[in-house]
Amino acid sequence: MAKRLTWFILLGLVAGIAVGLTIHGAVDDGSKAAADRLTEIAGYFSILTQLFLRLIKMIIAPLVFSTLVVGIAHMGDTSALGRVGLRSVGWFVGASLVSLTLGLVLVHLTQGLMAAIGVAPMRLVPPPGAATGLDQSGFDLAKFVTHVVPASIVDAMAQNEILQIVVFSLFLGLAITAVGEPARPLVRATEALAQVMLRVTNYVMRFAPVAVFAAVTATLAERGVGVIGDLAWFMGSFYLGLAVLWAVLIGAGFLFVGSRIAELVRLIGSPLLLAFTTASSEAAYPRTLEALERFGVPNRIASFVLPLGYSFNLDGSMMYMTFASLFIAHAYGIDLSLGQQITMLLVLMVTSKGIAGVPRASLVVIAATLPLFHIPEAGLLLILAVDHFLDMGRSATNVIGNAVAASVVATWEGPLTPQPPAAALQA
Numbered sequence: 001m002a003k004r005l006t007w008f009i010l011l012g013l014v015a016g017i018a019v020g021l022t023i024h025g026a027v028d029d030g031s032k033a034a035a036d037r038l039t040e041i042a043g044y045f046s047i048l049t050q051l052f053l054r055l056i057k058m059i060i061a062p063l064v065f066s067t068l069v070v071g072i073a074h075m076g077d078t079s080a081l082g083r084v085g086l087r088s089v090g091w092f093v094g095a096s097l098v099s100l101t102l103g104l105v106l107v108h109l110t111q112g113l114m115a116a117i118g119v120a121p122m123r124l125v126p127p128p129g130a131a132t133g134l135d136q137s138g139f140d141l142a143k144f145v146t147h148v149v150p151a152s153i154v155d156a157m158a159q160n161e162i163l164q165i166v167v168f169s170l171f172l173g174l175a176i177t178a179v180g181e182p183a184r185p186l187v188r189a190t191e192a193l194a195q196v197m198l199r200v201t202n203y204v205m206r207f208a209p210v211a212v213f214a215a216v217t218a219t220l221a222e223r224g225v226g227v228i229g230d231l232a233w234f235m236g237s238f239y240l241g242l243a244v245l246w247a248v249l250i251g252a253g254f255l256f257v258g259s260r261i262a263e264l265v266r267l268i269g270s271p272l273l274l275a276f277t278t279a280s281s282e283a284a285y286p287r288t289l290e291a292l293e294r295f296g297v298p299n300r301i302a303s304f305v306l307p308l309g310y311s312f313n314l315d316g317s318m319m320y321m322t323f324a325s326l327f328i329a330h331a332y333g334i335d336l337s338l339g340q341q342i343t344m345l346l347v348l349m350v351t352s353k354g355i356a357g358v359p360r361a362s363l364v365v366i367a368a369t370l371p372l373f374h375i376p377e378a379g380l381l382l383i384l385a386v387d388h389f390l391d392m393g394r395s396a397t398n399v400i401g402n403a404v405a406a407s408v409v410a411t412w413e414g415p416l417t418p419q420p421p422a423a424a425l426q427a
Contacts, residue, residue, distance in 0.1 A: 005205060006270040012209035013277050016216025023221040042222035045214040049278065052211030055204045056283045059197055061157040063286060064165050066194035067303035072173025073187050074300045080413075081174070081304075087412055088305045091405050092313040095249070099315040099401075100345050102245055103322030110237035111330055163311040201286040212277040219388055235386055238323055242393050245319055246400060253404040256411050260295075261404075267291040268403050276396040279388055281310065284399045292406050296416030302406050309402035316397025317362045320390060321348050324366055328379030340373060347372065362394070363387065 023041060028034050072081060148163055150156040156164035176183040253261040268291045271284035285306070292302040325344060329336055336344070347369055363380060370377050383390070410416060 005208065006273060008209035009212050009270070009273050009277060012211075012213035013216055013273075016213040017220060019213075020217040020220025021225065023217070024224040027221075028224060038222045042218040045218035045221065048214035049211050049218065052204075052207050052214075053278065053280060053283060055207065056280070056285075057160050059200050059204060060162070060282060060285060061160055061165055062193065063197040063201065063289075064162060064303075064307045065157070065169055066190050066197055067289065067299065068166060068169040068307060069173045069176070069190050070187065070194055071298075071300035071303035072170065073176045073183075073190070081170075084301060084304060084409060084413065085308075087409050088308055088405065089312070091408060092309065095252075095313055095315050095401060095405065096318055096349055097345075098248060099245060099319040100322045100348055102241060102248070103319040104326065104341060104345060106237065106241040106244065107323050107326040107330075110233065162307055166307045166311070198286070198290070201290075205287065208274055208278075208283075211283075212274070215278055234327055234383065235389060238320065238390060239393055241319060241323060242316060242397050245315060245397060249315065249401055249404050253408060256408045257416070260416070261407075264291075264295050264403060264407055265400070267295050268399065271399055271403075272396045275399045276392045279391040279395050281314070281395045281398040284395075285310070288399055288403055292403060294418065295407060296418040297406050297410040298413075298417075301410045301413060305406040305409050306402055309405055310398075313402055313405055314394075314398045315401035316394030318348065319397070320362050320394050321366050321369070324362075324380075324383055325369060325373075325375070327383070328366075328370065329373070329375045331379060332376055334373075334375055336373060344369065344373060362391075 024038060027038050027041070147161075148167060150161065150164035150168055153165070153168045155161075156168065176187060250261055250265065253264065257264070268288060271287040271291060274287065275281050275284035289302055289306055292306070293299055322345065325348070326336070326341070348365065367377050367380055370379070407416070
């Protein structure tokens, strides 16, 4: 099923590119009426993508809740939970620093290369006071800290607040472990819920190729290939940076997991492609969880580390924030000292931990950080046009970063035992 799904997703991707470019070429004549028409057409295709993403959101909360509670209950004691938690956070912090530093180094290398070959710096920068349209109220450190704890688990599930669901599941799992035998019926019920949600996941994933086709068609029909060429240097260097980051993450995984890291990359191929084509890490969550269990990561660890990673280990997003911030500063001719750049790194290190659940999260954090260094926030308008294409790469990177993190933490806990695909995912 997984292999067939991957091929169907690839087919949807290729078909989307062909149909999207064909529509754009047939309708676009440079007029505003044509642009409005293309936006309207793209909106029709986007309905299919939005339906798929809503189906994914429909299953995320019960899936995270059930698998995490069962995983904690099966850990057996709080010391094991604390140990896995500390190891996970330690890995997340290290990966965050590596991602941010790579972004810092690579943007300087790109600028140096552009200067060496005579590429002129970007001149079409927006006026410093231009509005970006981004709502920065979504990020506030104090608000984030208090927001971590749910006022109501029902509301947290309704809003798909993964971090709040994780906190409630931690308390519930610990309580089940403390109560012991009287709580066994609740554990069995939660295990049954997990199996049912995995079967629902299997049904939902069958719509993925259609969603991929619609997403790619809508994007290219509305914008064409021109928008990619306008910021080719920025996009090319960022994707080169992502390739380096992938190599670092896989290399780090090799140090702890060994040569089987290649098998992990193969198993998460379908989730990676899904995250890339839909520009949503969330869409890949169920399949990533399945792939990790097939790789040999115990369910109790995978279902604990993966949800945490979705809030604290967004490697692709963090690298993007450093890269984009310095790119904007360079476009306005602003030179930051090494001390200022390191400070920016540390600021982004902290603020990136509060981006889960915020619309256009990376852009919002960048918008909140730029004024601290007297960089015009309007510079975000430079990259808004291609942000969707960049989001595709960073979403896929977030998936591989969390998969490697879960595998390494599992290796620290004991040997990995490969498992066959879950029966619930066979149909």
